[in-house]
Amino acid sequence: MPGTDAHAGRSPLHRLGRNLRNPFALGYLGICVATVVWTVVVTVMDDSGESMAGVVPVLATAPASLVLLVLPDARAMFVVAVVLGALVNASIIGWCAHALSRGGRPDPTR
Structure with missing residues (x-):
């Protein structure tokens, strides 16, 4: 049944x-x-505007x-690109870590 708790993990x-x-x-x-905090600090402190x-x-x-x-x-597109890039990469890292920690056992949420 698609609305039960058994399918919530899917x-x-x-x-x-x-x-x-x-x-x-x-x-x-x-x-x-x-890295974003460091970038903001360095850019604010740089007078030349060439940071x-x-x-x-x-790149991270x-x-x-x-x-x-x-x-x-x-600047808004820079922030959107970095935030979405970080979320996509973190999700992939989390998925890989979960898959590796499972070993040969099947995924219980499937």
Whole structure:
């Protein structure tokens, strides 16, 4: 029956949440936040306006951020690209860690 608790673990949002709660995924997200904070601090302190610090978070969240970076040039698009890139990569990291920790056992949520 599609509405019962037995099928609640099959929803894509549940799996996404499980992947993002993985310690490795959370560690990656923490590193991404640290690079963004560092970028903001360096850019604010740079008087010349030629800071290349923005490259670090983009490369840390590649390849998804690179795909989104081709959107119109604005600071908001930079933030969207980095945030979505970090979430996509963290979800993949969490999924891989979950799959590796399962070993040869089948996924109980399937």
